[in-house]
Amino acid sequence: MPVDLLQSVAANLWAVFLIILFFGGSIFVHELGHFLAARRRGVHVARFSIGFGPKIISWQGKDGVEFCLSWLPLGGYVALPQLADMHGIEGESGVDVEKLPPVSYSTKIIVFVAGAAFNILFAFLLASIIWVAGQPVTEEEQTTRVGIARPTIETTDGRTVPGPAYDAGLRAGDIILAVDGRTVDSFSDISQLVALGSGRTADGRREVIITCEREGRKLTAVVHPRLVGPEELRDIGLEPAVKVMIALVQAGTPAEEAGLRPRDIITHIDGRPVNYSGFIADYLRNGEGRKVDLTVLRDGRELMASVAPRKMTDPDSKSESYRLGLQLRSAFTVKVVHVPPWTQLVQHVVVTWRTLVSLANPKSDIGFSKMSGPVGIAERVHAFAKFDIRLVVWFIIFLNVNLAIVNLLPIPVLDGGHILFATIARLRGRALPANFTTVTQSVFIVLLFSLFLYTFFNDVRRITRDTRADSPPAANPPAAPAGPEQPATPKP
Numbered sequence: 053m054p055v056d057l058l059q060s061v062a063a064n065l066w067a068v069f070l071i072i073l074f075f076g077g078s079i080f081v082h083e084l085g086h087f088l089a090a091r092r093r094g095v096h097v098a099r100f101s102i103g104f105g106p107k108i109i110s111w112q113g114k115d116g117v118e119f120c121l122s123w124l125p126l127g128g129y130v131a132l133p134q135l136a137d138m139h140g141i142e143g144e145s146g147v148d149v150e151k152l153p154p155v156s157y158s159t160k161i162i163v164f165v166a167g168a169a170f171n172i173l174f175a176f177l178l179a180s181i182i183w184v185a186g187q188p189v190t191e192e193e194q195t196t197r198v199g200i201a202r203p204t205i206e207t208t209d210g211r212t213v214p215g216p217a218y219d220a221g222l223r224a225g226d227i228i229l230a231v232d233g234r235t236v237d238s239f240s241d242i243s244q245l246v247a248l249g250s251g252r253t254a255d256g257r258r259e260v261i262i263t264c265e266r267e268g269r270k271l272t273a274v275v276h277p278r279l280v281g282p283e284e285l286r287d288i289g290l291e292p293a294v295k296v297m298i299a300l301v302q303a304g305t306p307a308e309e310a311g312l313r314p315r316d317i318i319t320h321i322d323g324r325p326v327n328y329s330g331f332i333a334d335y336l337r338n339g340e341g342r343k344v345d346l347t348v349l350r351d352g353r354e355l356m357a358s359v360a361p362r363k364m365t366d367p368d369s370k371s372e373s374y375r376l377g378l379q380l381r382s383a384f385t386v387k388v389v390h391v392p393p394w395t396q397l398v399q400h401v402v403v404t405w406r407t408l409v410s411l412a413n414p415k416s417d418i419g420f421s422k423m424s425g426p427v428g429i430a431e432r433v434h435a436f437a438k439f440d441i442r443l444v445v446w447f448i449i450f451l452n453v454n455l456a457i458v459n460l461l462p463i464p465v466l467d468g469g470h471i472l473f474a475t476i477a478r479l480r481g482r483a484l485p486a487n488f489t490t491v492t493q494s495v496f497i498v499l500l501f502s503l504f505l506y507t508f509f510n511d512v513r514r515i516t517r518d519t520r521a522d523s524p525p526a527a528n529p530p531a532a533p534a535g536p537e538q539p540a541t542p543k544p
Contacts, residue, residue: 067437071430074448076102078171079128082455085170086130086163093159096152099131135160136470136493160474164467168456172397175452178445179393186388188440192294194238194389196228198264199293199327208284215289220273222264222290224327229270230263239292246277247285248406250416258286258417279417282517286417293327295319297383298348305377310359312348312376317383319354320347329380336361336374396446400453408457425507431515464496 079102090097101107103122110120122128134155192199201222202215228236231245251259258277263270277286298316301307318326321335322344336344343360361374391399410418424432429451436443462472477483 064434067434070437070441070444071433074433074444075426075429075451078174078448078452078455081170081174081452082167082459083128083130085166085168086132089163089166090130090132090135093155093162095132095134095155095159095163097130098133099129101131102128104129132163135163136473136489157474157478161471164470164474165460167467168460171452171456171459175397175400175449175456176393178449178452179391179396182396182442182445182449183390183393185442186390187442187446188386188388191385191387192292192382193240195292196236196239196242197293197327198222198224198226198228198290200224200291200330201226202289202291205278205280205287205289208279208281213278216275216277217262217273217288217290220262220275220288221271222262222273222275223266224293224331225325226264226266226271228262228264228290232261233263239290242290243287244403244406246288248410248416248418249277249286250410250413252415260286260288262288283422283514284417285422291328293325294329295383295385296326296329296331296380298378299381300379302377302379305364305375306359306362307377310346310357312346312357312359312378313350315350316355317349318346318380319349321345323347329382332376332378332380333373336376341374396449397453400450401457403450404454404457408461420503420506421510423503423507424511425504427508427511428514431511464492465500469496 083100083102087097087100097117099118099120101120101122103124104127105122105124107120107122110118112118134152198217201218201224203218204212205215206212228239228242230236231242232249232251234245236242236245246260249258249260251261253259253276260275260277262273262275264273265271275288277288279285280287296318298307298312298314298318301312301314318332320326321332324335326332341361341363343358346357346359348355348357359376361376363372364375364377365372407418410416411420411423432447433444436447459466460468460471462468464473473484473489
């Protein structure tokens with residue numbers, strides 16, 4: 053068997069192991085919180101299951117609790133017949149609830165909240181590990197300096213339109229300070245806030261307010277995003293400043309005569325910063341062949357090179373233009389940052405909350421089609437595992453924070469729904485009608501299962517589309533979730 057194939061099989065097996073370990077572990081931790089809290093508060097536990105539906109394997113504990121692993125990986129549950137009648141998805145418990153003692157309101161709240169609390173504790177533990185081990189990031193994504201404001205962008209429907217940011221007056225070198233009044237610390241923040249934005253003009257056009265700094269002056273620009281890419285996300289045509297590296301020096305060209313070499317980093321041309329790989333071609337286009345001074349970094353030393361462009365024929369377009377004889381590429385620099393665990397958790401809470409708010413806002417362009425289920429989550433873990441296990445851990449932290457918040461939403465079937473029903477019963481002084489709770493739970497079971505199927509087919513469609521694109525593997529860590537791909541596992 054070829055070495056490359058063996059390595060590929062090993063990498064895939066490693067990714068599958070990580071998916072089972074971390075995704076399954078997150079579900080287990082959530083249910084363990086419910087289980088331990090129930091046992092501590094004297095609540096009868098009928099069953100502890102990872103997954104739903106038919107059982108793969110089960111066994112009876114000494115205390116009478118049935119432990120099982122089930123076929124549908126939609127989450128898991130702890131069957132607590134004293135607290136909620138969930139036989140529609142958990143099956144019959146075989147316990148006469150009327151013979152069990154009543155459970156206090158405080159006990160109900162503690163047990164229902166315990167799952168989310170354990171997810172947060174688990175996330176904090178993992179975040180502490182990442183704090184010590186470090187999180188790999190690209191330097192370019194940590195800046196808010198604009199490398200290029202594209203004059204044109206291509207929309208989802210294939211049309212080429214003026215770049216929204218360029219059209220609004222933003223230019224390379226601008227430092228983005230805020231998006232819609234929210235301070236940004238990285239280009240990921242900028243992309244996320246634009247994609248999740250819900251601003252619109254009176255006539256319905258998409259709108260985002262960008263605050264930036266240019267040469268010491270603070271400026272505000274009103275930008276009208278367009279929908280781009282197969283996921284139809286808002287975009288304004290901005291990209292971060294990146295280092296520009298020489299990939300190839302063509303023989304017999306001005307670049308070779310000037311002593312330029314592959315792997316040189318071009319930082320300036322005629323004193324102007326080079327922030328994206330196409331900047332030099334754009335600059336030469338307006339230079340009419342005059343000599344230019346390049347500032348380059350080579351092995352940490354700064355060098356100067358004067359180069360006179362020469363008219364050459366482009367092999368693709370067959371057109372003539374002034375060129376240096378270089379092939380350039382963006383040089384992304386990976387560094388390791390050590391972010392305190394509490395800061396990591398706050399960042400994940402903010403991303404999750406912004407996504408949920410955008411999802412609920414009819415003026416945004418974020419809908420259920422942007423959500424991911426177990427298949428999408430597994431695919432993301434697989435992608436991160438190819439680069440660095442620390443990225444997998446980072447994503448699992450995000451997933452656990454996400455699960456904690458989503459499960460506390462006041463939606464029937466979720467923990468937050470149980471808390472809502474318990475609170476209403478507490479306020480009215482008596483339990484809610486059994487028929488009402490049964491019908492409500494049944495309706496939301498159907499809705500959540502439908503959502504699972506919807507996200508399942510969307511994930512499969514998305515993965516199939518990306519596979520058909522047949523793009524070569526990136527040399528940089530894959531981008532972290534920016535919000536739209538919100539995990540949508542109904543109940544962990």
